[in-house]
Amino acid sequence: MGILKSCYLNERPGKDILRSRLKEQEDLLFSNQNRIKESGLPVVVLVEGWGTAGKGTLIGRVINNIDPRFYKVATFDMPTADEKRRPFLHRYFEALPEAGKFRFYNTGWMNEIVNERITGKMSDSFYEKRIASIRRFERQLNDNGYLLLKFFMHISEEEQKKRIEELLSRVDTKWRVGDEDLWQNKHYKQCQKVIEKYIDDTDVSSSPWYIIDAASEKWAELQVLERLNEGIEIALSNSTMAVPLLQNTFPLVKMPKLAEIPLEGKALTDEEYKKKLGKLQDKLKDLHNRLYRKRVPLIIAYEGWDAAGKGGNIKRIAEALDPRGYEVHPIASPEPHEKARHYLWRFWTRLPKDGHVAIFDRTWYGRVMVERIEGFCSEND
Amino acid sequence: MGILKSCYLNERPGKDILRSRLKEQEDLLFSNQNRIKESGLPVVVLVEGWGTAGKGTLIGRVINNIDPRFYKVATFDMPTADEKRRPFLHRYFEALPEAGKFRFYNTGWMNEIVNERITGKMSDSFYEKRIASIRRFERQLNDNGYLLLKFFMHISEEEQKKRIEELLSRVDTKWRVGDEDLWQNKHYKQCQKVIEKYIDDTDVSSSPWYIIDAASEKWAELQVLERLNEGIEIALSNSTMAVPLLQNTFPLVKMPKLAEIPLEGKALTDEEYKKKLGKLQDKLKDLHNRLYRKRVPLIIAYEGWDAAGKGGNIKRIAEALDPRGYEVHPIASPEPHEKARHYLWRFWTRLPKDGHVAIFDRTWYGRVMVERIEGFCSEND
Structure with a gap:
């Protein structure tokens, strides 16, 4: 059983319980935003997932509980020619939130790597380098007091196919289906392998992946809000603790005094x-x-x-x-x-x-x- | 007689006088940079001109007299797809220098307009709009204490042809000749008409154009340094004077109190x-x-x-x-x-x-x- 299937074992609650838990979590986030502001905690929410899994919709639902002056949404496509002239993490680093604010990444560094990996443009050794960079980057965020939450919005091959067909059937929503979505659905199994490998390679205890069952909008929102609120509370209670000192990872020639x-x-x-x-x-x-x-x-x-x-x-x-x-x-x-x-x-x-x-x-x-x-x-x- | 020919009537001095005047102006700029820093005067130097007129070389010579921590050079190509999604002056505004610093624009808003005008992509009425925007923009800079100096590096059709041929004849310098340069030389007269019209349209007493005879590197540098030092001294002596208040140019409906x-x-x-x-x-x-x-x-x-x-x-x-x-x-x-x-x-x-x-x-x-x-x-x- 692959990671994607094994990771969300929470059972989806019935309609009434879902509604009351959702209300509870929304209120909690609303009050947590003030604690974040006061304590100066910066929050990075990375939302990755399958095409048509509802990443934009999810972000829209979550931010409705936050004062718009305290969050920003950053949307990333594949890098432009100009962006490629700098280290690949440059644009993600540039978009980091200020202390006390949220930044939602509507896809981020995972999507970029996975895409290039799937289309076969990235060799194994280059992939390993990228993974090492990403682990260092995420570690840097953690070590410097950023709360980093990584969500993967998961839907099955059949569900994705159904959604694509539905979107294509109406003039109003047709434009929302990109060529990538069609390609992805056609090569779902192949994509899944690359995605699972990436998640496995970057799933560390200091910033684990949360696989979100994205079959229903409200249920997806509840899962994300619960992880988000939980993460905020842990981070706030940890913020007075000392941060571990990193060992220098480069072997250095002894410098004279x-x-x-x-x-x-x-x-x-x-x-x-x-x-x-x-x-x-x-x-x-x-x-x-x-x-x-x-x-x-x-x-x-x-x-x-x-x-x-x-x-x-x-x-x-x-x-x-x-x-x-x-x-x-x-x-x-x-x-x-x-x-x-x-x-x-x-x-x-x-x-x-x-x-x-x-x-x-x-x-x-x-x-x-x-x-x-x-x-x-x-x-x- | 067109603007380009009539504007530089200064006679080029002999070799010895050129050298001594150049030394004098270089020393003056070196000492003026401290006065700029102390008074917080921001200086915008726009360098436009014909292809192969030596804009890059000129800037290189001028900045050699300034502490590199107090200037930046901004180079502009034609706008990218992403840059086109914002007002055309956005990227020039973004590059404005801080108080007490120089910013050299290696071509700027003139080049963009003139290029689009020459290739016929810009209608008359659109051109008029752009000119109005540019006049407002330059006026805004003046009114807010920026020293703006506009230089056009001028060479004749024959001189340009000679330079292109020279550059093309050596492997090392071949790459420096762009297709635009070749096109421009082939359509020199047509370009000249558009350039002269632009200069005429944007030549105002608060920020006049200086046409630089760019036939020789040192002579071009001397002309620019003399205008630059002169401009700095006038700006510094003016900086205590009141700035005129602009009239509001939009007709407004009377608002209730x-x-x-x-x-x-x-x-x-x-x-x-x-x-x-x-x-x-x-x-x-x-x-x-x-x-x-x-x-x-x-x-x-x-x-x-x-x-x-x-x-x-x-x-x-x-x-x-x-x-x-x-x-x-x-x-x-x-x-x-x-x-x-x-x-x-x-x-x-x-x-x-x-x-x-x-x-x-x-x-x-x-x-x-x-x-x-x-x-x-x-x-x-």
Whole structure:
């Protein structure tokens, strides 16, 4: 028995019980939104599922219980040519909610991967890489105080077929059936295999998948609301607990301590300097050209003591680059809308497109250096 | 004699004088950047011109005199399908520099209009509309303390032909010649007519066009630097002067005063209310559907007394809308990066795509109501 069948074993209640439980959960969400706002908990609700499973309808029903100023719905199609020029998680990271708000993802990173996997455009090894990225991404959200809820709206092959036929039979609803839906229904078994594998690969205890029986609108809403309210309550009671510190996953070469680096005797004469600088700038210019043509994105990160000369150094690097192909990002103290999000958000949103260069004047490392000293972050970050 | 020929009558200086004037202007820009930073003057430099006139090279030379943390270069191609779903000025507005910084536009709104005009996709009446929008846009920048400098890099038909042939003759530079460049050179006279008309239509005393003789790199740089430094100095000496108040250009129906509106006797019974609400929500749902299919963007703006019930009202509107097709924007006090830009920037960047709905909970009118009381803006805004 596959994951999709085994995961929702809750029995669907009778009509009266369904109605009263639904009312209870709707009221609960209505009051939970205020607790979320007060505690600053950001909530990410990922809604994935089969075509015609009613993802849009479900989101519509759920948000009717929330003040529209405290949620946003983000709808994602397959990435455009321009979106493909950045890391695939970029657009999902950019859409993260602020503290105290909900963000509903009307399909997200699962749909993108599963689609490319089904159409055969993604190799096994590439798929494994993507899964590793996704697990890290979801872990990052959890570790930084985001409540992440992942729902998969499930309907059977027959139910999907019935819905497609119904939609096609009326002029008013015909346009809602996409070619993908038809293709998916025709290859249901094949899709199911890929979906089950994906769910299995990303189902971790810190953010499990909830398979929703989407045969009926109200029943689907009840299942989602119960998980959502439960998740909110657990997150709120956990929010005072310490977050586990992540182990660094990269093997690092031992760096010398700053005090051990000799700074004397390194000066050049003016003449030597100009000659070397010109030569190296020419080389950099050439490399930037090749970078652009090979579509490689490059990040140059600057950290250092105040007044150590970062600005002048950046200027001499920039002189050698094509002005259409780079941007310099001076990183100051985070602004309110930045502080209200994952601390990496302001860096993710500034990532270079492929073939472009981003120069960061101070970086994410500031989080563990300056900001720790100035009190912008805690030991747990 | 057309505009392009008549506009640059400065005689090109000899080599030695050119070099010394260039050095002088480069040093001046280097020191002016600090004055810009201190006074918070935002500088928009629009660089338009013929293909192969050296726009990129010029920008590269100019920015070499500025700290890379204080400028950005924005490069614009013709709008993508997604960009076309918003007002055409949206992407240029979004790219506006913060106070105290430079933004170089490597072609901008002129190039877009002229291109569509030349390829014959734009009717006369549509062109007139665009010109009116552009004049308003540029006026808005001036009136809000932006220094706007508009340069057109001019080369002759023969010079362009020579450059194209040179670029094509080497493998390394071949890729830099686009189909547009070839087409433009073939239809130079026709393009010239459209360009001259555009320049004539948008050449106003508050932001005049500067036609740059782009036959030589250094000479072009000198002309631009002289105009740029001159512009900065005038803007800095003007910055304490009052800005003229714009006349409202829309004829308005006289609105009743708030105190004159009777609020009594308007209550409905619960039953009447529910019936009417349901009916009107159904109608709105249907209208949203039609809006989406006809690709009409809609803005709903809320202003009102605190605690007057805006939130509840927005909720009942939102209930009737498809959650994939609207966003609610609560407008709070401007954040630092918003305060550093044109006061309409944070609204421009939140404009809905076509077929979508944006609900603003408080709006740009706050500028002349609450913010005037709270001291965020002056009478001149």
